Amino acid sequence: MYDLASVLKTEAVSNVRPGTSILIAGPAMTGKESLAIEILAEGSRNGDGALVVSTGDSAENIVEDYRDRVAGVSNLQLGVVDCRAEGSNGSLADGDTPPGLHVHKVSSPGDLTGIGIGITKCLEALHGAGAENGRMALVSLSTMLTYTDRETVFKFCHVLSSRLDAAGYVGVFTIDSGAHDDQTLQVIKQAFDGLVEIRDGESGREGRVMGLTDGPTDWTAL
């Protein structure tokens, strides 16, 4: 079981079943991606493997930010699939594996097969490195939706969730709720087991969890 309670500030998610996939939805600039990465970081502090699939940030930035977050953790196991690698020439190359790190670069967020292969290779590497449990974050579906239609993104999420289920991982995916019409959001939600809604409340960022418990949880400050 995965304990997401300390990051999401509700006991409702202290026992999340392996194979659960969760959508994090909220307006722009509400820290959805940071929240997703923090869910991974919390896992890393407990020895879980971590896999970040990014459509917006370079592998180099992700690794640097992640290492800062989990400073002091020994035997960190991090996989990164950088989906914006077209023409990039950062210090990390495709297939690079410095200790504890597995990097794969994919030409574009529209190359779903390439992303799938990158995820597969990272999952294999993390498993091979002894990480029995793991957490994956995909940031963000909104970018993917600008490259690919909603039918394809829906099916991709469904297939990826099944793969994570087989691996016993928990998956978090972010979407900018202001960037898509209601129909798109309703369809994409259906590909996930649970939903974390984020909003700007009176006292700052608030969140609530739906789908993982009998009813939605109360809005809580994050």
Place this chain on the structure above:
Amino acid sequence: MTDSAVPVVLIVEDEPDVAETYNLWLADDYEVRIAGDGDEGLDRLDEEVDVVLLDRMMPGLSGDEVLERIRERELNCRVAMVTAVEPDFDILEMGFDAYLSKPIRSAELIETVEKLLERSTYDRLLQEYYALVEKQATLETAKSGAELAESDKYARLQSRVADLQEELSQTMGGVEDDTDFITAIQQISGSEDS
């Protein structure tokens, strides 16, 4: 593939003895067609064929060329490539759905054919599932929560969505191994172009 009909397997293989061996293994459960080279294979291929066993190294048209023409015709069949050496699974990027390396044992051949048929079922279910999810979302965005609660149509839709979700997770155990995962994604990305 239709549910009622016996699945059709097309064997494209230039060595008659090898083709006949495959036929013996498959004939009990499937309708088998045999072609001795790539041109004949393309002639014998139509919408009814579910799985193609394609030898990669043949005189005349190669397996790769035959595959390219199969994909151009936008048929829904699954293609297993038969190779002399075991390739890396990256070869799936070329558009094959599976590969078998010679010599092939009967259990292995039957298992591959079954797997490919199961993947076709999975794709069909996923397509149906998506269509229902779209319908459900349309109702959800058009009607209030109270209206939905009273709608029989919505209740029926919800239960069909739940049934299909269950059926999908039973098919291929969801998506169990790496090859299933990659080919499932390829199928999704490919269907976008058509």
